[in-house]
Amino acid sequence: MPEGDTVWQTARLLHTALAGRTLVRSDLRVPRFATADLTGRTVLDVTPRGKHLLARIEGGLTLHSHLRMDGAWKVYAPRERWRGGAGHQIRAILGTAERTAVGYRLQVLELLRTSEEERVVGHLGPDLLGPGWDPATALRNLLADPARPLGEALIDQRNLAGVGNIFKSETCFLVRATPWLPIGELPAPERVVTAAKRLLEANRTRPGGSRTISVYGRASRPCPRCGAPIRTADQDDRPAYWCPRCQSGPTH
Template sequence: MPEGDTVWLTARKLHDALAGRTLTVSDLRVPRFATADLTGRDVLDVRSRGKHLLTRIEGGLTLHSHLRMDGSWRVFAAGERWRGGPGHQIRAVLGNTEHTAVGYRLPVLELLRTQDEERVVGHLGPDLLGPDWDPGTAVRNLLADPVRPLGEALLDQRNLAGIGNVYKSELAFLARVTPWLPIGELPDGVAERLMATAQRLLEENKNRFDRRTIPGARRTDQHLFVYGREGRPCLRCGTLIRRAGQDDRVSYWCPGCQSGPTT
């Protein structure tokens, strides 16, 4: 699933291509909104909220989308051939005289009143890349359930918005604890430092067009400490990285560097 930095960058690309311009193409290929016609309206703004995308359109409308596991928005120059998947995977097309934005495999796509945005994003915790970021609130949300494993708590978007499986595994490594450690057992001050690190990592990676990088992990072709490195030596201690399921997802960790329970 794309993480907060990827969604932020997607919103920026859509904003640059659509905002301040009048829609000349509008095609929402989901049954509920198939008859909606947005042509002739200006796109006012495109913003991310955690992993959600909000495209605000003249007339008090918002097109809400979520990428989940494999959805994507692609931006093409007007007249350019679309490349992002077969036509039957297209769920939305928004275009103007200069650009066309095409949404592929979008599992969530709905048109709502802008005043009703809280209905779809109001449950989210502070956004790591948003103006509402509040590390104190995020820490309190996380520690409200002290027996919950760290990895599960970090992925819960109600606690804080923007962390996915990659950052979950990397943050646990940087904190030197396993993703299964009950969050209430973190040493004093670690939760606060973890939030500061999480916000810094997403900020540093949000403009990357290639691959995200965790500072200190870069060794020739290596950009992450543990995620996706099962069976390869830890960049710090040489112990082989392990992988296991956790709450319907997977976690990666180094048995040599990280203390705490495992699966």
């Protein structure tokens, strides 16, 4: 599933292509909104909120999308061939005279009033890459259930928004704790908020797929810190990765 840095990059791509421009093409290929017509309206901005994308459109409308596991937005120039996926995978088309944005495999796509955005993102904790980032609230949310495993607490978007399975493992590595350590037992727990913020900030401007990774997806390979073989196990039906020598705490 795309994480906060990827969603931030996608929002920037869409904002650059669409913001301040009038739509000359609009096609929402989901039954509920198939008859909606946004042509003639100006795109005001495209904003990320955790893993959600909010495209605000003239007239008090917001197009809300979520990439989930394999969704993607691609932007094309006039006459450029669309290569983001098969035609039946297209869920949304927003076109201006200069660019066309195409949404593929979007499992969440809905048109709502901008005044109702809190209905779809109001449950989220502070956004690690958002202008309203609040580390104190994020830490308070994480510590509300001190017995909860650190990895599970990190990917709960109600605590802080933007961390997925990759940055869960990477954050745990930075604070030298296994993903199964109860968060209330983590010394100086504010470190985990700082580490998660630093990771997403460092990766949000990197091209997709070029993250610097220490443990995620590196099972049996040497730890970059101590050389011990990285281990992996499922946590809440998702893989977790850790160094058995550098990281302290229970191992599932």
